[in-house]
Amino acid sequence: MTHTTAHPPAHAQRQSFLRKHVFSVDHKVIGRQYLDLALVAVVTGMVLSWLMRFHLGWPDTPVPLLGKLAPTGAAGGVMTPEYYLELMTMHGTIMVFFVLTTAPFAGFGNYFLPIHVGAEDMAFPRINMMSFWVTLLAFLVLVAAFFVGDGPPLSGWTAYAPLSAVGKDAGPGQGSGQTLWAISIGIFCIAQLLGSLNFIATTLDLRTKGMSLARLPYATWAWFVTAVIALVAFAVLLPACILLILDRVAGTSFFIPGGLVISDRLQPHMGGSPLLWQHLFWFFGHPEVYVAILPGFGIISQILPVFARKPLLGPRVFIACLVAIAFLSYTVWGHHMFLSGMNPFSATLFSVPTLVITIPAAIITLLWIGTVYGARLRLTSASLFALGFVSVFVSGGISGFFLAQPSTDIYLHGTYFVVAHFHFVMGVAAMFGIFAGTYFWFPKMFGRMMSETLGKWHFWLTFIGVYCIFMPMHYLGLAGNVRRYSAFTDDYLQPLIPLHRFITIAALFTGAVQLIFLFNLIRSRLRGPKAADNPWEATTLEWSTSSPPPHDNFGGRRPTVAYGPNEYGVAGPAGRDYVMQAAAQ
């Protein structure tokens, strides 16, 4: 369905400051708000990881100021074991939900999906505004856990029951902090459900004349597929969180079996199943991995052709693989539970689709590498991060082979090998997608160019830094180093402490390098050189309008699309090597 009528901008031009910049229904403002929230969240999450890494390297050395910030958790600057686990839980939760879901999907998606399809705004602008404010509320509720009586929860971002469900008896952090966690994630689910509906409706209903599905830019394809995944995944996590809250505050026993004795007290519950939580959580949790990484797939597939000056290899294959991954992502959750006490026969059943999902992922990787072949490659900060994305995605994806097989998972489950795997494949890779997207779209969003010199320094130091942090974690895992330990008291772990110190130094260094990025963002926003409408010579619709785009995106006139997004390396008009999607036929 496409809209053909041209009509005046939907929103009034004269608006109060509050309506324009704070409670705005403009998808561009909302997209920037999501990105700002993700920036606050990622700085918070990174500081938490610094503290954790420092503690792992030098457990007895006080951290300056930490003793004042957390007088109970880290008296004198040396953190307690429970405080370590609390930081770890908050790090994981903040990063997965408020950075990896919020920035590449909700943030960039909100800003560019409507422009990509040639619409003036999202299908439901008010619901869109509500999604952001609900997300912010979820973040505030989560952060509030730092300030309640016994501190934030310590049960990890997976919040396994019954540790997360039984309340105060299970130890510090399992009181009101854990309840706030469950409420926060429940609220976050509502925001994502609303946001996903908007993405799907906008993609299907608001495409401009000539914008067939085959002509959708690849980032928008990825956001669309991601929205479908998120719609089903968050719809399962939301009731799971409600059941967890009921177990905690209303005395129900969905996840708590009978006969539990905690802190020498027989618990007043019976009949629940701890494995039910794991099934519900991972039925959300594994698709969530794809919610975090598929937008990166789309962003990279859109950016690589621009800087390779040739079309993406196999665009239809790329889209077919995205859809295949989306379907398969619902059939693999049990690979998190091979050793959970689940029926061991089902391990093989979950292992096969988990291994099969590597086929579309491998094909997409080959498409990217094949796109670089024969290119006229322009290396900018954006394209370097896109190429770096391919490298780190390969590194993270390969280790999946070990964890997808029940037989090798017996040894590697619960070790740093798993930490290395998911940090590379969904953490670092998704971050590289966010960085590539930022360097690529910043000129469009703010009308100013970012510094390429700083951007390239940022790339090189980050690229080498993340390998120094996460590659050695595979070696730790092979040596049997268990994850989620606040100190390594076991005999066999002692010899691994020097490797932990190396990782800590690399993490502090790589974290500090991000200040270059932050500085570049702020300085370019204020003093960057003015950006042209199409500085990268790209084809998609956002580059046909001004930088930044006007309130209604295209200045009162909806574009007509005659070409696909992939017209690079062709004989275009005026001696150009590309044809824009909105070019006259």
Next chain:
Amino acid sequence: MGRLFAVVVTVIALVSAAIFALHVWWLPPDISAHGSRIDRQLNETMVTAGILFVAAQLALGLFVWRFDVRDGMPPRAVKTFPGGVTPLVVLAILFVGIEILVLTFVGSKVWASVYQTPAPAEALQIEVEAEQFAFYFRYAGPDGKFGTMHPDLMNDATQNFFGLDPANDTTARDDIVVGTLVIPVNQPIDLRLHAKDVNHSFYVPELRIQQDFVPGMVIPLHFTATQTGKYELVCTQLCGLGHYNMRAYIEVKTPADFAQWLKAQAATS
């Protein structure tokens, strides 16, 4: 800049792979009857995954080196990948597909032999109780029968970790409860895993064995140790503030030493 990228990616790939290949950090020696098959599966996966990893990184580096546009280069036309997209798709489906089939057929047998097969009849039965933040082990004693567990009687202060009721339950009176898992070498061991409070996990790297404890479930786990010695059992499922320190020792003894130990324990309990 393209050359720099190629060099950095190549160095990263080769150094990373070399550290794996040279076993600079590696698994501790295997001391179990089934472990050699897990190690072989891991090695096979390592070789194929390693080839894919190095090949993909080198191809990426090579293409960036070769097709980067440097200052002063004459303009040239872009080229499509030889043969287009079809050979890549066929390559990925065939190569990865065959790899998946092989790994699944071989790996499933290893998995099934440990987790889908019951312990042999002659296996020594031992009950394991995991709690925040310790493991306890129970042997049936001379009568060969385990006393019934009563959660309401579990009490750390009186050291009644299994909630036994020796006053009313005759089978419980001779049960042996200890904090170290002592087992005979070369005899199948059949564990029953109980969790008193929250999830825990049973992980012994040398034994190539790992299994969660789940409250409300009794989970069987069997293995055979093939070398005597003292090893560490650690918890791998986040269970609370003392998780990092939740461990116990496993002592694998010769059959004669084990019989003597068991006799001494029966005499004192």
